[in-house]
Amino acid sequence: MARMRQPRFKTCRRLGINVCGHPKAMKRADNGQVRDKRKLSSYGIQLLEKQRLRAYYEVMEKQFKIYVKAAIKDSETxxxxxxxxxxxxxxxxxxxTGFGSSIRQARQMVVHGHILVNGKKVDRPSFAVSVGDDISLxxxxxKNKIFIDNFLRNVDFSYPYIAKNEAxxxxxxxxxxxxHEAPIEVNDHLVVEFYSKTI
Known part of the structure; x- marks a missing residue:
C-alpha cells in the first residue's frame, strides 16, 4: 500500500501550515525553518493549496486525482x-472519532484490522463510510491502552457530523x-482550479 513517508513536522514547515495537528509541528518555524515568503505565481499558489490538502489527509497523488474527478461529476460545488x-x-x-492520535496512526489501525464498520472488519483506509455506518474498535x-487512552482523552471532540459513543x-x-465543519485551512477553490487544466 502506497503511503506518504515524509517526516510530518518537516512537511508542515515546508507547507507553512500545521497539517498534522501536532502541537509541536511548527515549533521550529520561529527559527526561520519554514517555507520562505517569496511571492508565488498563480500556479505556485494553486500547487501549494493542493499539496496542503493532500497532506491533511495523507493521500497519494494518483488517488487524490480520482477524488477530484469524482467531485467534478457531482452536482454540488x-x-x-x-x-x-x-x-x-x-x-x-x-x-x-479519536481512536488514533494522528491520521497516520488511524491508517495503521485500519490496515492492521483493529477497526470494524457495522461489525465487520474493514482494512482499507480509503473505504468510503456512508451515513449511518458505525465505526468501532x-x-x-x-485491551490496547494506547487506543483506549486516545479515545477517552479526546475531550475536545467537536464534530457535529459524528456521534461518539464512549461506552x-x-x-x-x-x-x-x-x-465549514472540516478542520482544515485550505482554499479548495484553488485546488479545483489547479486540476481544471489537467483533468
Missing part, C-alpha cells in the same frame, strides 16, 4: 464535494459533513 469525500474516508473518521483491540468505543457518521 466541486470543492465541497471533494472535501466531503476526503472527510468520509475510513482512516480520517477513525482519526476524527474490535473487541480484542479494546461502546464507537462512533457513527450521522450525516455528511459541511465544508
Amino acid at each position: 466541486t470543492g465541497n464535494s471533494l472535501i466531503k469525500k476526503l472527510e468520509c474516508r475510513l482512516d480520517n473518521l477513525v482519526y476524527r 474490535r473487541e480484542k483491540s479494546r 461502546g468505543f464507537s462512533g457513527q457518521l450521522i450525516r455528511m459533513p459541511e465544508r
Whole structure:
C-alpha cells in the first residue's frame, strides 16, 4: 500500500501550515525553518493549496486525482464535494472519532484490522463510510491502552457530523459533513482550479 513517508513536522514547515495537528509541528518555524515568503505565481499558489490538502489527509497523488474527478461529476460545488469525500474516508473518521492520535496512526489501525464498520472488519483506509455506518474498535483491540487512552482523552471532540459513543468505543457518521465543519485551512477553490487544466 502506497503511503506518504515524509517526516510530518518537516512537511508542515515546508507547507507553512500545521497539517498534522501536532502541537509541536511548527515549533521550529520561529527559527526561520519554514517555507520562505517569496511571492508565488498563480500556479505556485494553486500547487501549494493542493499539496496542503493532500497532506491533511495523507493521500497519494494518483488517488487524490480520482477524488477530484469524482467531485467534478457531482452536482454540488466541486470543492465541497471533494472535501466531503476526503472527510468520509475510513482512516480520517477513525482519526476524527479519536481512536488514533494522528491520521497516520488511524491508517495503521485500519490496515492492521483493529477497526470494524457495522461489525465487520474493514482494512482499507480509503473505504468510503456512508451515513449511518458505525465505526468501532474490535473487541480484542479494546485491551490496547494506547487506543483506549486516545479515545477517552479526546475531550475536545467537536464534530457535529459524528456521534461518539464512549461506552461502546464507537462512533457513527450521522450525516455528511459541511465544508465549514472540516478542520482544515485550505482554499479548495484553488485546488479545483489547479486540476481544471489537467483533468
